[in-house]
Amino acid sequence: MSRTASPGTGLVYGVERVCTIWGVPRSSFYAGLRRKVSDTTKPAARRRGPKPKISDADLLAAIVADLQASPFVGEGYRKVWARLRVQQGIRVSRTRVRVLMRDNNLLSPHRARRRDGRSHDGTIITDAPNVMWGTDGVRVFTLEDGWGWIFPAVDHWNAECVGWHVCKKGDRFAALEPIKMGLARLYGTTSAGAARGLSLRMDHGTQYLSDHFTNQIKFWGIHPSYSFVAEPQGNGVVERFNRTLKEQVVHGRIYRNIDELRNAVRLFVDRYNAKWLVEKNDFLSPDQARKQWNAAKSIRPAA
Numbered sequence: 001m002s003r004t005a006s007p008g009t010g011l012v013y014g015v016e017r018v019c020t021i022w023g024v025p026r027s028s029f030y031a032g033l034r035r036k037v038s039d040t041t042k043p044a045a046r047r048r049g050p051k052p053k054i055s056d057a058d059l060l061a062a063i064v065a066d067l068q069a070s071p072f073v074g075e076g077y078r079k080v081w082a083r084l085r086v087q088q089g090i091r092v093s094r095t096r097v098r099v100l101m102r103d104n105n106l107l108s109p110h111r112a113r114r115r116d117g118r119s120h121d122g123t124i125i126t127d128a129p130n131v132m133w134g135t136d137g138v139r140v141f142t143l144e145d146g147w148g149w150i151f152p153a154v155d156h157w158n159a160e161c162v163g164w165h166v167c168k169k170g171d172r173f174a175a176l177e178p179i180k181m182g183l184a185r186l187y188g189t190t191s192a193g194a195a196r197g198l199s200l201r202m203d204h205g206t207q208y209l210s211d212h213f214t215n216q217i218k219f220w221g222i223h224p225s226y227s228f229v230a231e232p233q234g235n236g237v238v239e240r241f242n243r244t245l246k247e248q249v250v251h252g253r254i255y256r257n258i259d260e261l262r263n264a265v266r267l268f269v270d271r272y273n274a275k276w277l278v279e280k281n282d283f284l285s286p287d288q289a290r291k292q293w294n295a296a297k298s299i300r301p302a303a
Contacts, residue, residue, distance in 0.1 A: 060100050062084060064106070067106065071275060076108045078279060079277045080097055082279075082283035084097070086283065129160075130155065131156065131197075131198065134239075135178060138250070140255070151178045152269075154238045155237075156237045159240070159280070161241060162182035163179060163181030176212075176216055179200065179222070194220050195222050199222065202224070202226060204229060272286070
């Protein structure tokens with residue numbers, strides 16, 4: 001406006017006259033003009049702090065290679081960060097790995113749903129193995145045999161799948177099979193009192209409330225520990241295992257029959273126990289955590 005010429009005199013109005021008419025101080029006009037000039041010459045923002053040892057492009061390539069080499073799908077940034085740090089010696093922050101994976105659509109699509117304000121107090125993680133196991137059932141549909149069941153048993157200490165069973169009819173007898181497998185595998189026997197001192201966490205399903213189930217686990221010396229009604233956090237260890245099982249074996253896959261499902265679960269459990277990194281185990285697999293515990297116990301001095 002200040003550079004516009006008057007139609008009567010042919011002279012420009014000027015900054016002073018325009019600011020006087022509009023009631024704007026000339027200092028404000030010149031300050032705004034300086035800001036406009038400085039904004040156009042402002043340098044591009046750069047990363048603060050020291051330059052990282054590995055560039056974002058190289059780190060992203062390492063992340064993609066790690067995800068492709070993993071036998072699992074849908075793993076989160078924490079496990080990628082742990083493998084890069086321990087196996088490849090790439091020491092970067094977890095936040096940087098998360099941001100890179102987020103910006104490149106590499107984060108796990110399996111996200112936990114939002115919960116209400118109710119919190120679960122306490123912990124169900126034990127300080128030693130074979131103190132508490134958790135068990136539950138999962139239904140899976142097959143083309144030829146219809147609905148089938150998967151029953152796992154998971155140690156609360158290291159999230160190890162100690163036993164599993166796949167069947168057509170998910171009754172009280174089938175629910176006992178993973179417990180029996182775990183006893184034979186870790187205790188070497190299924191005789192009376194074989195697992196004295198062990199607790200079994202489970203929900204209020206009809207299989208676990210039946211007389212046959214409760215009497216059988218008591219015969220083995222196992223103490224029944226039922227989670228609260230409508231509180232799945234109380235059985236959260238096996239619930240988290242079931243979520244992983246569904247993500248890796250069930251979701252997005254079609255099985256013809258129970259035998260095909262059983263073979264898939266067998267392969268997954270072996271791979272899970274050997275290679276699945278668990279954060280509460282300091283990113284060790286369940287097998288590695290148990291071996292470390294056994295090694296430490298063997299060299300522990302006698303009291």
